[in-house]
Amino acid sequence: MTDSFKPPQRAPRAEHGVVYRNENEYCGWPFYCGLWQTENGDIVASFKRVRNNYAGADDVDHGQIQEKPAHLITIRSKNGGRSWDASSVREVFDMAWKNPADFPQGEAADWSDLPPLDFKSRDTLIMGGGVPSLFGREANSWLRASTDGGATWRDPMMLPQYSLPSLTNFGSPMYATREDGVHLLGCQTVSPDVLSPRPLVYGSPNGVDWLYLSFMTEDRPPSPFYVSKSPYSPLPHFYPRIVVLPNGKVIASLRYQRDARSVIWTEIYESLDGGRSWGFSSRVNDIGAPGDLVPMRDGRVVCVYGYRTMPSGVRYKVSEDDGRTWGPEIILRDDGGSWDVGYPRVIETEPGKLLTVYYINRKNDPMQMNGGVRHIAWTMFRP
Numbered sequence: 001m002t003d004s005f006k007p008p009q010r011a012p013r014a015e016h017g018v019v020y021r022n023e024n025e026y027c028g029w030p031f032y033c034g035l036w037q038t039e040n041g042d043i044v045a046s047f048k049r050v051r052n053n054y055a056g057a058d059d060v061d062h063g064q065i066q067e068k069p070a071h072l073i074t075i076r077s078k079n080g081g082r083s084w085d086a087s088s089v090r091e092v093f094d095m096a097w098k099n100p101a102d103f104p105q106g107e108a109a110d111w112s113d114l115p116p117l118d119f120k121s122r123d124t125l126i127m128g129g130g131v132p133s134l135f136g137r138e139a140n141s142w143l144r145a146s147t148d149g150g151a152t153w154r155d156p157m158m159l160p161q162y163s164l165p166s167l168t169n170f171g172s173p174m175y176a177t178r179e180d181g182v183h184l185l186g187c188q189t190v191s192p193d194v195l196s197p198r199p200l201v202y203g204s205p206n207g208v209d210w211l212y213l214s215f216m217t218e219d220r221p222p223s224p225f226y227v228s229k230s231p232y233s234p235l236p237h238f239y240p241r242i243v244v245l246p247n248g249k250v251i252a253s254l255r256y257q258r259d260a261r262s263v264i265w266t267e268i269y270e271s272l273d274g275g276r277s278w279g280f281s282s283r284v285n286d287i288g289a290p291g292d293l294v295p296m297r298d299g300r301v302v303c304v305y306g307y308r309t310m311p312s313g314v315r316y317k318v319s320e321d322d323g324r325t326w327g328p329e330i331i332l333r334d335d336g337g338s339w340d341v342g343y344p345r346v347i348e349t350e351p352g353k354l355l356t357v358y359y360i361n362r363k364n365d366p367m368q369m370n371g372g373v374r375h376i377a378w379t380m381f382r383p
Contacts, residue, residue, distance in 0.1 A: 006328040008315065014332050014381040019045055019084050019357055020075055021375035023367070026052035026065060028343060028359035028374050031239070031290050032129070032170040033072055035345035035357050038149030039122045043077040043349070045084070045357045046092065046127060046171075047376050054369040060340065062260075070095040072127065074150050081355045081378050092144055092153055098132035099140075100158060108142075109155035115147075117207025119183040122174065123149040124207075128159075128185070130168035135197065135238075137190050141167040145207055159202065162212045165191040169202070174347060175243040175295055178250075181205055184213070184275050186240030186252060196220060199240040199254055201275050216240060216252065216269055216278045234258050237267070239290040242275070246295065250275045251323045253303060255289035261339040262309055266291030268323040284317055284326050293323075294346045294354060302383050304332075304356045306342015311335070314344060314358050318383050332356070332379045337363040337371030355380050 020027060026049070033046035050070040058064045072095070076088035100108040117124050125146040130139035141159040146152060161167050169187040177183045182205050188197040199216040217237050239255040250271040257264045266284040271277060284291055288305035295301050301323050304316040313334035317326040344358035357378050365372020 003327050004325065008329040008331050010331045011316075011381050014379055016333060016377060016379050017082060019376040019378050020047070020049075020086070020089075021373060022049070023373055024051065024053055026050040026060070026374045027376050030345045030357050030359065030376060031241075031292060031343035032134070033345075034074070034125060034127055034171050035347055035355075036125050036150070036174055037122060037347055037349055040149065041078075041080070042149060043081045043347075043355065044074050044125065044150040045077075045345070045376065046072060046074045047357075047359065048072050048095075052374075054367055054373065057370065060370050060374070066133070072129070076150065080349055081357075081380065090150070092127055093129065093142070093156070097156075100131075100156075103156050105155050108158040111154060111157050111208045114154065114208070117145055117147065117183075117204075119177040119181060119207070121147075123147060125150050126183075126185070127153075127171045128169035129171075130166075134168055135190065136168075137166050139166040139168045139190075141169045141187060143169065143210075159187075159210050164189045164200075164212070170239060170241070173241065173243060173292070173294075173345070175293075178244050178274055179248060182274070183207070184242045184244065184250065185210070186242045188238050188240065196234070196236050197238040199237055199252075201240070201242065203275060214276050214278065216254070241290065241292055243293045243295055245301070245322055246299070247322070248274070249322055251281065251293065251301070252278070253284070253291040253293050255291075257289070262287070264289040264308065266303060266305055268303075270323065281323050282325060285315075285329065288315060288342070290343060292344050292346045292356075294348055296348050296354075296383070297351050300383065302346065302354060304344045304346040304354075304358075306344060306358060307334070308339040308341060310339075312337075312339055312341050313360070314342065314356065314379065316356075316383070330383070332381060333360075335362055335364070337361045337365060337368065340371050340374065352382050353380065354383065
């Protein structure tokens with residue numbers, strides 16, 4: 001407990017670089033897209049990009065951005081994340097697809113005739129979301145998978161909803177498969193009469209059959225403070241990120257929000273029965289969410305999160321007891337130009353070495369529109 005409240009320290013020997021930047025695009029949100037290391041050692045990152053000329057305040061307003069044409073894409077690095085090949089960019093999902101009839105094949109795909117997914121292979125990548133919108137009260141959840149390290153992707157399928165009023169998923173990390181081969185997928189639902197999301201878990205033994213497994217939090221009445229069309233409203237828990245630890249315990253990070261620009265934090269829930277039931281474990285920080293988790297090979301768990309209070313940037317904490325307690329806050333960078341940063345993904349590329357990818361804007365960027373050009377960046381560090 002004493003260590004947890006030491007003053008934040010700057011990470012020693014952290015290295016930084018750019019994954020992707022375009023002066024006429026707003027790029028962001030790798031957290032709900034992806035970051036993987038494939039069998040041959042390539043790093044594949046995914047994020048959302050939106051055409052943008054940064055001409056006025058509307059061009060960086062999240063509500064306005066959601067209405068603009070956008071695409072989820074991947075990009076590849078062949079040297080551990082130090083440089084990224086722009087010619088490797090591939091589109092995985094066009095945000096103009098508002099229902100299965102808009103998919104390239106004109107309907108949702110049926111994967112039942114395809115080989116089962118090997119979730120323990122590093123070449124199996126999972127991406128997902130929701131149509132017609134990610135958080136919509138009428139959302140249906142789509143899923144795409146690659147079995148060749150992101151070179152090609154299966155046509156999008158739709159997850160069964162099991163009478164849930166809506167369903168959205170956020171893809172899954174490399175660390176979400178149980179020892180028995182069942183892969184766990186973090187999802188959330190929103191019903192018309194409950195104005196805040198409720199996180200839940202789906203599981204699949206083969207990538208074809210996806211089954212509802214459990215809710216992660218208790219049901220709540222509508223929040224009297226929630227304003228349905230504001231992206232900055234209080235949302236008790238959402239963005240579940242699930243990882244399976246080597247000892248079999250399953251933990252998940254959840255974002256808790258009072259204001260998306262500042263008062264957000266990361267909580268940890270745990271399951272001792274493979275994701276069938278959940279209980280609160282810890283609160284990671286005062287400020288910063290969503291938090292992505294990486295179980296390191298030495299037994300530690302690292303949580304990386306965006307920090308949206310100035311000086312904004314990216315920070316992390318380390319747990320040595322499966323997420324029950326957390327050490328002091330470590331600053332990876334604090335050169336953000338506004339609150340509009342974060343949404344990291346993090347992986348362990350070699351023993352003891354972590355790579356995190358996130359979106360950021362810089363305070364010293366020549367272009368300033370409530371911060372600089374929103375772009376995707378990387379940081380390598382050793383906790």
